[in-house]
Amino acid sequence: MIEVKDLHKSFGSNKILKGISTSFDTGKTNLIIGQSGSGKTVFLKCLLGLYDFEQGEITYDGKVLSQMSTDEKRNLRAKIGMVFQGSALFDSMTIAENVMFPLRMFTKQSRSEMQDRVDVVLNRVNLQNAHHKMPSEASGGMQKRVAIARAIVNNPKYLFCDEPNSGLDPKTAIVIDNLIQEITDEFQITTVINSHDMNSVMEIGEKIVFLKDGIKEWEGSKDSIFKTDNEAVTNFVYSSELFKKVRRMYIEENE
Amino acid sequence: MKYLHNIGTYFIMVKDMFRKPTKWSVMKTLILKDIDDLIIGSLGIVAFISFFVGGVVAIQTSLNISNPLIPKYLVGFATRQSIILEFAPTFISIIMAGKVGSFITSSIGTMRVTEQIDALEVMGINAINYLVFPKFIALTLYPFIISIAMFLGILGGLAACVYGGYGTFEDYIEGVRIDFIPFHMAYAFIKTMAFAFILATIPSFYGYFMKGGALEVGKASTTSFVWTSVIIILVNYLITSILLG
Numbered sequence: 366m367i368e369v370k371d372l373h374k375s376f377g378s379n380k381i382l383k384g385i386s387t388s389f390d391t392g393k394t395n396l397i398i399g400q401s402g403s404g405k406t407v408f409l410k411c412l413l414g415l416y417d418f419e420q421g422e423i424t425y426d427g428k429v430l431s432q433m434s435t436d437e438k439r440n441l442r443a444k445i446g447m448v449f450q451g452s453a454l455f456d457s458m459t460i461a462e463n464v465m466f467p468l469r470m471f472t473k474q475s476r477s478e479m480q481d482r483v484d485v486v487l488n489r490v491n492l493q494n495a496h497h498k499m500p501s502e503a504s505g506g507m508q509k510r511v512a513i514a515r516a517i518v519n520n521p522k523y524l525f526c527d528e529p530n531s532g533l534d535p536k537t538a539i540v541i542d543n544l545i546q547e548i549t550d551e552f553q554i555t556t557v558i559n560s561h562d563m564n565s566v567m568e569i570g571e572k573i574v575f576l577k578d579g580i581k582e583w584e585g586s587k588d589s590i591f592k593t594d595n596e597a598v599t600n601f602v603y604s605s606e607l608f609k610k611v612r613r614m615y616i617e618e619n620e
Numbered sequence: 621m622k623y624l625h626n627i628g629t630y631f632i633m634v635k636d637m638f639r640k641p642t643k644w645s646v647m648k649t650l651i652l653k654d655i656d657d658l659i660i661g662s663l664g665i666v667a668f669i670s671f672f673v674g675g676v677v678a679i680q681t682s683l684n685i686s687n688p689l690i691p692k693y694l695v696g697f698a699t700r701q702s703i704i705l706e707f708a709p710t711f712i713s714i715i716m717a718g719k720v721g722s723f724i725t726s727s728i729g730t731m732r733v734t735e736q737i738d739a740l741e742v743m744g745i746n747a748i749n750y751l752v753f754p755k756f757i758a759l760t761l762y763p764f765i766i767s768i769a770m771f772l773g774i775l776g777g778l779a780a781c782v783y784g785g786y787g788t789f790e791d792y793i794e795g796v797r798i799d800f801i802p803f804h805m806a807y808a809f810i811k812t813m814a815f816a817f818i819l820a821t822i823p824s825f826y827g828y829f830m831k832g833g834a835l836e837v838g839k840a841s842t843t844s845f846v847w848t849s850v851i852i853i854l855v856n857y858l859i860t861s862i863l864l865g
Contacts, residue, residue: 413742442744453735457653467743469646525742 366391367412367523367555372421374404374411381407382418383579392553394546394569396560399576400601405559408576409527412557413447414438425523443471446516446554448526452508454500460511461487461496467519486514490544506537510544517548524549526558530565542568563608566590575601591615630825637753637821640746647754654758658720662765665719666712670703670769673711674776675784677702682786695787696795699777701804708769709808710856713815716765717848721823724755725844728827729837737828752824762816763809770808807863814855822848 367389374382381404389395397405410416412423414430423430425441433441454463461483468479487493490510500508509529516524526545530538546569549556558565566573570587575598583595590602591612603609641647681698728751731737740747774796781787826844830836 415738415741439744442742445742445744447739447742449735449739451735453739455736455739456730456734470643470743470745 366426367557368422368424369412370422370424372408372411372418372423374407374416374418381579382411384421385576385579385581387574387581387584389555389557390572391555392549393571394549394556394558395572395574396558396566396570397574397576398561398566398570398601399582400561403576404579405561405576406527409525409557409559413445413525414442443467443519444522446519446521446524448509448512448516448524448529450528450531452500452505452512454508454511454515456500458500459496460492460498460500460503463500463511464514464518467515471519482518483514486518487511489517489548490514505532506534506540509533509537509541513541513544513548517552517554520552521554524554524556526556526560528560528562529558530560530562535564538562538564539568545569563602563605566602567611577601591619626825629829630821633748633752633825633828634821636746636748637756638749640749641753642745642750646750650750650754651757654754655761657723658755658758659761659765662716662719663768665715666765666769667772669715670708670712670772671776671779673707674699674703674773674778675780677707677773678777678781678792679784679786682781692787692791693795693798695781696777696792697798698795699781699792700774700796700800703773703777704770704804704808707773708766709811709815710852712766712769713812713819713852714849716762716815716819717823717845717852720759720819721844721848722841724820724823725827725830725841726837728752728824729830729840732828732830733833733837748824748828751828752821755824756817756820759816759820760813762819763812766808766812807859810863811856811859814859815852818848818851818855822851 369388370386372382372385373380385404385408397408399405407416411418428437428441430438430441454460455466458466461480464483464486465479468474468482472479474482483496487496490513492507492510492514495503495507495511500511503511513529516526524545529541529545533541542565545556545558548554558569560566567587570590573583573585573587573590574581575583575595577597583593583598585593590598593599599612603612642650678695678699682695685694728737731751737747737751740750778789778792778796781792782789823844826840826847830840
């Protein structure tokens with residue numbers, strides 16, 4: 366479980382995060398949503414420890430991030446898997462080498478053990494025959510799946526995804542969403558996804574945190590988001606006619 | 621203020637380069653790859669330039685000797701001195717700032733733009749050690765390139781001198797051997813090691829700390845070349861005034 370208390374972050378005089386408090390539960394897919402510029406990425410980078418923050422507290426399973434020693438931080442990071450918006454695969458390595466990379470860095474496994482583990486995770490993301498391809502030879506959807514495979518190869522306790530569906534067609538986006546959901550359930554990972562894809566919200570949003578101008582405007586689940594009266598949330602989530610209709614139908618059905 | 625900030629950040633980067641080393645089995649692969657990219661990959665251009673510039677130095681020296689009292693072996697002597705003292709260590713380093721420096725800046729810069737450096741940091745890897753240290757180690761073999769440049773420069777001078785009809789083989793060889801001061805070699809290789817450090821770290825600094833997209837990678841490469849060249853010239857002056865002044 367990850368807990369955040371009163372998080373403040375500024376760049377110079379520009380206040381980005383203005384006192385965010387929330388928690389992300391173990392074994393659940395937690396979504397951070399909000400418009401571009403609302404502070405989602407900065408929030409995610411603070412959670413990852415990539416940005417220092419002025420005020421507040423982040424705890425990972427009860428341990429305060431800012432009070433951790435260098436070794437403790439290193440151990441924590443070895444338990445974190447991250448899927449970047451642009452996949453961030455290493456260009457100079459094949460897909461199999463990319464997935465094997467965390468194992469080479471953090472384990473003492475033999476080459477054959479590492480290869481077996483790579484086979485398992487590449488099978489898990491349905492990429493059985495892509496081992497020797499270079500990232501540049503893979504499609505956007507394949508690259509995202511490789512990034513997920515790399516993120517989970519070391520059995521992480523926490524999985525962070527920064528807009529995992531950006532640049533993907535709706536069908537592939539659903540495949541990626543479902544894959545993340547399945548992996549979260551299967552391995553009981555604390556998953557935090559930064560997204561503004563409404564399909565993801567409706568599909569996998571077990572907990573949703575809505576940010577607006579650096580403030581936590583609303584939090585709830587994919588079910589409660591249909592019923593919320595919060596104007597900022599409804600304006601954001603139901604900005605398209607399609608989602609407005611879906612919401613009306615949902616409310617009518619439930620009434 | 622910006623310059624002071626950059627200088628401070630550069631020295632912090634240099635310190636971090638030696639901190640929290642990457643696992644040796646991984647580092648070994650990175651070093652070998654960088655030796656291939658930075659050292660082996662530069663041999664062709666260095667050999668080509670050295671040979672022909674050596675030839676040009678010999679021809680220019682020969683054409684500027686009009687006084688019959690000046691001995692003919694001066695062509696070989698002047699070529700040797702120019703090549704060993706300045707051309708091989710300094711001017712090859714300026715060329716390398718363009719070739720190797722731009723490669724380092726653009727490759728690290730592209731990793732920054734595509735979040736590959738963030739990926740390393742999230743994994744808890746010291747990205748500066750992972751990216752810069754292998755380049756620094758690979759460039760400790762830089763004196764090997766400079767030795768080849770010295771040899772081929774003098775050989776190019778010999779070929780131009782003899783086959784161009786500017787002097788005899790014997791005169792040129794006598795010039796190359798006469799008044800040889802071994803300390804000049806030490807001076808040249810001390811300079812070379814300093815330039816190797818500059819070539820590994822300054823382009824890495826501009827790549828690592830760049831911000832923006834593809835266009836900025838190009839700009840960072842240009843800035844890196846300019847500053848690497850400027851620092852090489854300044855350090856060259858400093859070392860020369862200390863060791864030979």
